[in-house]
Structure formats: C-alpha cells, structure tokens
Amino acid sequence: AYWVAHMMTALPLPSSGPLRADFRPDFRILALTLAVSLVAGIACGLAPALASVRADIGLALKEGGQAAPHGYRRFSLRNLFVVAQVAASVMLLLVTAFVITGYGNVSRIDPGFDTANLDLFSIDPVRDGYSTEEAEKLFARLPEQLSRAPGVRAVALAGGAPFESLLSHSQHARLSASTGDGDGRPVWCQGVREEIGANYFATLGVPLVSGHEFDIRDQQSDAPTGTATPALINQAAARALFGAQNPVGRHIHEDAASYTVVGVTHDVRSGWLPPVPFPTVFLPLTAGGMARSRTPRATVLVRVAGTASLAAVRDEMASLHPDLTIFNVQTMRGNLDRINAFAEWSTAVYFVLGLFSLLLALIGLGGVTAYAVAQRRKEIGIRMALGARGRQVQGLVLREGTALVVVGSVCGLAGALALKRAFSAISEPLAKGFAQPPVDHWLLAGAPLLLAALAMLACYFPARRATRIDPVAALREE
Numbered sequence: 001a002y003w004v005a006h007m008m009t010a011l012p013l014p015s016s017g018p019l020r021a022d023f024r025p026d027f028r029i030l031a032l033t034l035a036v037s038l039v040a041g042i043a044c045g046l047a048p049a050l051a052s053v054r055a056d057i058g059l060a061l062k063e064g065g066q067a068a069p070h071g072y073r074r075f076s077l078r079n080l081f082v083v084a085q086v087a088a089s090v091m092l093l094l095v096t097a098f099v100i101t102g103y104g105n106v107s108r109i110d111p112g113f114d115t116a117n118l119d120l121f122s123i124d125p126v127r128d129g130y131s132t133e134e135a136e137k138l139f140a141r142l143p144e145q146l147s148r149a150p151g152v153r154a155v156a157l158a159g160g161a162p163f164e165s166l167l168s169h170s171q172h173a174r175l176s177a178s179t180g181d182g183d184g185r186p187v188w189c190q191g192v193r194e195e196i197g198a199n200y201f202a203t204l205g206v207p208l209v210s211g212h213e214f215d216i217r218d219q220q221s222d223a224p225t226g227t228a229t230p231a232l233i234n235q236a237a238a239r240a241l242f243g244a245q246n247p248v249g250r251h252i253h254e255d256a257a258s259y260t261v262v263g264v265t266h267d268v269r270s271g272w273l274p275p276v277p278f279p280t281v282f283l284p285l286t287a288g289g290m291a292r293s294r295t296p297r298a299t300v301l302v303r304v305a306g307t308a309s310l311a312a313v314r315d316e317m318a319s320l321h322p323d324l325t326i327f328n329v330q331t332m333r334g335n336l337d338r339i340n341a342f343a344e345w346s347t348a349v350y351f352v353l354g355l356f357s358l359l360l361a362l363i364g365l366g367g368v369t370a371y372a373v374a375q376r377r378k379e380i381g382i383r384m385a386l387g388a389r390g391r392q393v394q395g396l397v398l399r400e401g402t403a404l405v406v407v408g409s410v411c412g413l414a415g416a417l418a419l420k421r422a423f424s425a426i427s428e429p430l431a432k433g434f435a436q437p438p439v440d441h442w443l444l445a446g447a448p449l450l451l452a453a454l455a456m457l458a459c460y461f462p463a464r465r466a467t468r469i470d471p472v473a474a475l476r477e478e
C-alpha cells in the first residue's frame with residue numbers, strides 16, 4: 001500500500017493549476033484496516049473450530065484419529081464464502097467497467113462546434129489597475145482591435161473558458177419561468193450561468209435557433225434597476241422551461257434577478273461534463289459583474305485562420321495594452337483534453353481497483369479448491385483405485401468450482417445492476433441533465449465470462465494435482 005501510494009503521488013495530475021493528489025496512507029485508516037483484518041481472521045478461524053467441536057468422537061476414533069470423510073456439501077459455509085467473494089468481484093468488475101466505459105464514451109462526444117484554430121487566453125483588467133469605466137471601454141474596443149491582427153477571423157470575450165461554469169458550483173443557477181397557461185405556476189430547472197460578450201457564438205461557430213446575440217451595448221454596463229437583463233438560453237433550457245413555446249421575449253428568473261430572453265442558441269456539449277446538453281443561461285459580460293466576481297477575469301476567444309498562430313494576437317495585445325497581463329494561454333482543443341484528462345486519470349485508478357478485485361477472487365477460489373482437493377484426498381484415492389481416470393477426477397473438481405463461479409456470477413450481475421440503478425437514482429436530483437451511460441451488453445456478458453475463465457484456470461491446477469494422487473499412498477495414510 002505504501003509503495004502504490006508513493007507511486008500514485010508521484011504521477012503528474014492533468015492540470016496546469018497548483019493541484020496535488022495526496023495518497024499517503026492515514027494511520028487511522030491503517031489501524032482500522034488492521035482491526036477489521038484481525039476480526040475477520042478470528043471469525044474465519046472460529047468457524048472450522050466450532051465445526052470440529054461438533055465432530056462425532058466415536059466415529060473419529062474408529063477412523064484411526066482421522067477426520068470422517070464428509071461428502072461434498074453444496075451449502076457449506078466455505079462454499080458460501082466463495083460465492084460471496086465471486087459475487088463481490090463481479091460487482092466490482094462491472095461497476096468499474098461501467099465507470100470506465102462511461103468516461104470513455106462521453107469524453108469522445110462532439111462538443112458541438114469546431115475546436116480547431118480556436119485559441120484562448122485570460123486577462124484581468126481590474127487586477128491590473130483598470131477602473132470599472134476603463135474596463136468597460138476596454139471590453140468594447142478589444143475585439144475590434146484584435147480582429148485587425150494577421151490571420152484573425154473572429155474575437156469574443158467571456159467570463160471564463162467554455163464549460164468552466166459546469167465545474168464551478170458558484171455558477172450553478174436555479175432557473176424558473178412562467179408557463180403562460182393561466183395557472184400561474186412556475187416551471188423550475190437546475191442550470192448553469194455563463195457571462196459572454198458580443199458575437200460569442202459567432203466566434204465559436206454555433207448558430208442561433210432564434211433571436212439575436214448580444215451587442216456591445218449589452219455589455220457596456222449593468223442593467224438599470226427595475227429592468228430585466230437580456231439573456232440567451234440554449235435549447236436544453238428552452239425545452240425545460242418553455243416546452244414547445246417560443247421563449248424569445250419571455251422572462252426567466254433566478255432568485256431575485258429577472259432576465260428577458262433575446263435569443264436561443266443550439267446546444268453545445270462539454271467533453272465529459274455532461275454527456276447531454278445542460279440547461280444554460282448566458283448573460284452579458286460587464287466590467288461591474290466581473291469586478292464583483294470571486295475570480296475577476298475575462299477570457300478572450302480568438303478564431304484564427306488556417307495555420308495562423310496566437311503569436312500575432314499576443315504581439316497586438318502587447319503593443320496596444322502593455323499594462324495588461326496575459327495568462328492561461330491555451331487552445332480550445334487543449335482545454336477539452338485537459339478536462340477529459342481527469343476522466344482518463346480516474347479511469348486508470350478504477351482499472352487498478354478492478355484488477356485487484358479479480359486477483360483476490362482468483363486467489364480465494366484457487367485456494368478453496370486446493371483445500372477441497374486436500375480434504376478429499378482419500379475419496380479421490382478410492383475413486384482412482386476403483387478405476388476412475390484422471391480426466392474424470394479432474395472434471396469432478398472443475399464441476400464443483402464451476403458451480404460456485406456460476407452462482408457467484410449471477411448474484412454479482414444482479415448486484416451490479418442494482419448498484420447502477422441506485423447510483424442513478426441518487427444522482428438524479430443533483431444533476432438531472434447528466435445522463436448515465438447505457439449498459440453495454442458485452443460488459444454484462446464479458447465480465448462474468450472473464451472471471452469464469454480465469455476462475456476455471458485457478459481451479460485447473462488443483463484439479464490437475466488431484467489426478468496425480470497415488471491411490472495406494474492415499475489409502476496407506478489411513
């Protein structure tokens with residue numbers, strides 16, 4: 001455990017931020033693990049001890065001090081333990097496979113726009129000494145100024161990189177709207193909030209379904225008191241709040257704030273977060289709103305043409321605004337890869353857990369099978385003395401192992417499906433828009449078959465050893 005923890009701590013996390021994974025074992029967890037192991041060892045040791053107390057003394061003396069040869073019992077405590085271990089291993093394997101395939105499927109989802117030739121960088125004019133009025137003027141001029149750089153096709157501003165609102169709890173919003181059917185009851189949905197500038201979706205290459213985008217006037221200042229802020233919503237929010245009705249011109253609310261819908265945009269996805277479009281409301285990016293933010297900054301999205309690079313844009317920024325610091329320079333493709341890298345990193349951890357569960361199941365099943373062969377050494381010797389062939393003895397041992405694996409696999413399969421439904425039910429109220437990956441039939445068949453094949457391999461070696469028992473030597477041991 002210490003070696004694996006040290007190895008995992010040394011692995012670099014897929015993030016440019018100051019993050020560090022601390023996998024050092026906690027001594028409280030170590031003490032708990034030792035206590036559980038001790039209790040389990042005592043409990044498992046008491047079971048055969050109690051069984052030996054109930055042995056028939058007269059029969060044991062007649063057998064020359066040897067234990068009476070009990071027949072094979074299908075419902076013995078030992079077999080129940082093996083079935084439970086196989087079931088638990090199948091459950092862990094399937095749940096791990098569900099997580100791995102779920103991460104893999106959603107990380108390959110098309111985000112809904114062309115990520116090529118789209119670059120990002122961040123600025124923080126308030127931190128660099130700009131007043132609110134100066135920042136508003138900067139936001140109004142900057143897209144046009146940078147558009148004059150060589151190779152630049154479009155420029156837009158946003159409060160953060162696309163999809164960052166899904167990772168920030170402070171950007172989550174509970175939206176409501178009136179259905180307009182006369183009953184006065186509002187419709188609610190859980191969504192996220194993003195601040196964007198003029199021509200944001202034109203820069204991304206995402207067309208609007210209806211209405212219009214923000215213009216420079218929308219982001220110059222906050223909306224006057226008593227008036228609704230203009231807002232854009234995506235199709236997921238439109239379906240959740242208005243159904244089949246046209247949302248343009250309608251009002252939506254978030255706590256005490258009121259927004260007027262001026263446009264509806266196509267849904268865009270966000271790598272592995274989430275696999276389905278999430279209801280989103282887009283508000284104008286203003287200097288006042290950025291100054292009130294916990295992380296005041298603006299992200300500049302630059303769409304370049306062909307093989308053009310961001311170097312010309314950075315040179316233009318340095319010449320026009322040398323007092324502004326540029327940071328978080330990255331490509332849109334790299335940003336999505338960074339988000340998906342966490343899923344890939346987590347997948348590797350789950351994969352290691354699945355391998356450990358498989359290894360434990362094989363050790364347990366192989367050990368119990370070897371113990372059963374040793375306990376039935378006399379019986380096997382008698383069978384071979386009476387003419388049983390090695391293949392028949394080997395088949396006898398393998399059939400018993402197969403029965404345990406089949407029963408455990410069926411129980412594990414049922415338990416894994418029940419766990420998946422439970423996890424889905426738990427996550428439903430928290431993230432209604434986050435879809436669960438579909439159950440792949442090849443997983444449901446492949447995981448038990450893989451475990452069964454390896455378990456048969458673990459049973460094969462004790463079975464093969466049983467065929468080498470010398471019947472004369474086994475009978476002389478009596």
